[in-house]
Amino acid sequence: xxxxxxxxxxxxxxxxxxxxxxxxxxxxxxxxxxxxxxxxxxxxxxxxxxxxxxxxxxxxxxxxxxxxxxxxxxxxxxxxxxxxxxxxxxxxxxxxxxxxxxxxxxxxxx
Amino acid sequence: xxxxxxxxxxxxxxxxxxxxxxxxxxxxxxxxxxxxxxxxxxxxxxxxxxxxxxxxxxxxxxxxxxxxxxxxxxxxxxxxxxxxxxxxxxxxxxxxxxxxxxxxxxxxxxxxx
Numbered sequence: 001x002x003x004x005x006x007x008x009x010x011x012x013x014x015x016x017x018x019x020x021x022x023x024x025x026x027x028x029x030x031x032x033x034x035x036x037x038x039x040x041x042x043x044x045x046x047x048x049x050x051x052x053x054x055x056x057x058x059x060x061x062x063x064x065x066x067x068x069x070x071x072x073x074x075x076x077x078x079x080x081x082x083x084x085x086x087x088x089x090x091x092x093x094x095x096x097x098x099x100x101x102x103x104x105x106x107x108x109x110x
Numbered sequence: 111x112x113x114x115x116x117x118x119x120x121x122x123x124x125x126x127x128x129x130x131x132x133x134x135x136x137x138x139x140x141x142x143x144x145x146x147x148x149x150x151x152x153x154x155x156x157x158x159x160x161x162x163x164x165x166x167x168x169x170x171x172x173x174x175x176x177x178x179x180x181x182x183x184x185x186x187x188x189x190x191x192x193x194x195x196x197x198x199x200x201x202x203x204x205x206x207x208x209x210x211x212x213x214x215x216x217x218x219x220x221x222x223x
């Protein structure tokens with residue numbers, strides 16, 4: 001079993017839709033959870049960074065962590081074509097080693 | 111502008127060549143990382159440097175040789191690579207390492223002929 005599971009997509013949605021991206025993980029000791037956005041031919045860009053369980057909101061983005069279910073989500077409200085990218089979840093113990101999902105490709109069409 | 115600059119952006123080399131990838135960070139961070147990104151696979155951590163000392167070598171073949179002369183610069187020296195080494199090589203940095211978020215450059219796309 002992979003440490004982090006993420007549906008590769010592609011996920012195709014119309015502009016304005018609410019997008020839900022998810023990852024599940026197996027190691028209950030993970031404490032730090034991140035979402036990165038990666039545009040084509042670019043490096044991953046940090047979107048959200050959360051510690052332990054709960055919600056964190058930043059503009060149109062909400063990150064949710066449910067440690068009891070070992071499940072994290074990223075919600076994008078009012079999605080825009082510029083949100084079309086690959087979204088990577090990542091998590092770690094209190095170490096330098098980030099464990100990444102394979103990424104979900106999102107396409108938002110006008 | 112990401113704050114982490116990688117050069118070159120693209121590199122094509124033969125299996126017998128020697129080349130180097132360069133990474134420079136302008137964020138005042140003191141931990142730097144090399145990752146490999148291959149299609150349909152998660153990012154793989156290769157090396158970690160904290161305060162210019164290597165703290166992790168994630169079972170990487172010796173044909174990859176990192177160098178960190180100071181906290182702002184990181185190199186990856188390449189020699190006698192294999193076709194399966196073709197990938198996007200990403201550099202990242204963070205403040206103090208550990209629980210601090212990592213910030214990535216745009217990578218070097220490496221193709222081995």
